[in-house]
Amino acid sequence: MSESLRTRRMTGVGRVLVIVYAIMALAATGRSFVQIVEKFDEAPLAYTLSALSALVYIVATLALVFAGSRTWYRIAWVAIVFELVGVLVIGTLSFVLPDLFAHPTVWSWFGMGYLFIPLVLPFFGLWWLRTHPPVEP
Template identity: 80%
Template sequence: MTSSHPSRRMTGVGRVLVIVYAVMALAATGRSFVQIAERFEEAPLAYSLSAAAAVVYIVATLALVFAGTRAWYLIAWVAIGFELVGVIVVGTLSLTLPELFRHPSVWSVFGYGYLFIPLVLPFFGLWWLVAHPPRTSRVPGAQLTVAGS
């Protein structure tokens, strides 16, 4: 693949997915920065989780952009899988143990403050990865031989 041809994952739905991840990365980074800088002592757990979510969204965005290689594809799986587990665990804990989340994080109540995008996004991300695995590298000039030929 040359740089003059866009990656197949950077067109259509793939492009929208990357844009949504980038927006979430910016939103979570901004939120966590303000929370930690201004009032970290009020809710260190929630604000640290917001920062963790920001890192996950940044890594997921980069991994989706570069997921044409096997390494970035695996990084995307790890980041988006972690995101899914995080939003489910934090969402559940924020409902069952609300005293831990007096101040909301990005993933509190399954991303209620972000229109539940944090809950839905990893499912789309994982679907995209399943539907668009990286192309395997082929050695120029190599040919497949069939036994008995």
């Protein structure tokens, strides 16, 4: 993909989306690292899920940046759909089985600890992907 095509894709909403995903990747990675290093034995499920969400945000960020290629576009779809399912399932379970999530994850309570950004972000990501399919020569 040419640099000018990538630059055009990464303007406006696309650029903001990538920045928010990158911030979430950093936040989730930092949170999971501290949780796993300091107190993994207290809540291994919750802290493993935090690490999984960090990995998903990293992959989604990279995939959105390179979504001009069909391969990265598909990876972006998979990562963001996985993120959406994760936040909906973990969010629901954290209300239905609160003892299971006494220690919060990034996606607990639908991302309440992150101002519900984890709940809203995948919808914007999927919208952007749908409206910006890859254009390859």
